[in-house]
Amino acid sequence: MxxxxxxxxxxxxxxxxxxxxxxxxxxxxxxxxxDLQECLAECRATAAGLICEQKAILRHREQSEKQNRTVARKSRTCVNERPR
Incomplete structure (x- = not known):
């Protein structure tokens, strides 16, 4: 044993x-x-993508607001010029 x-x-x-x-x-x-460096690189890439997406959304918002102002201005002009 x-x-x-x-x-x-x-x-x-x-x-x-x-x-x-x-x-x-x-x-x-x-x-x-x-592993941490790979994770950091992935986080940076994700953050960069989100920043680009945010900028695109802001540009789209600005274009929409500009278009809304244009339509509102044209509408006021049409209302003011209609025959009475």
Whole structure:
């Protein structure tokens, strides 16, 4: 029985050593940094897209307001010029 326990302990120790190597803090920090940089790039792209969309909406609003003023002015002119 002692031999089996000894072999079991050696296998566990080897597995733990492999896991420790796989979880290298420098590699983990590097992977985390890369993930954060990718996320930041995605956020910047999304923000840029939203800013462009906002500007387009504002331009459309300004055009609509200008058109509304033009129609209102023409309507007043028509009302004032109609025969009485």
């Amino acid at each position: 002692a031999l089996i326990e000894r072999i079991e302990n050696v296998i566990k120790a080897e597995l733990n050593a492999l896991l420790d190597k796989a979880e290298d803090p420098k590699k983990l920090a590097s992977v985390t940094l890369n």
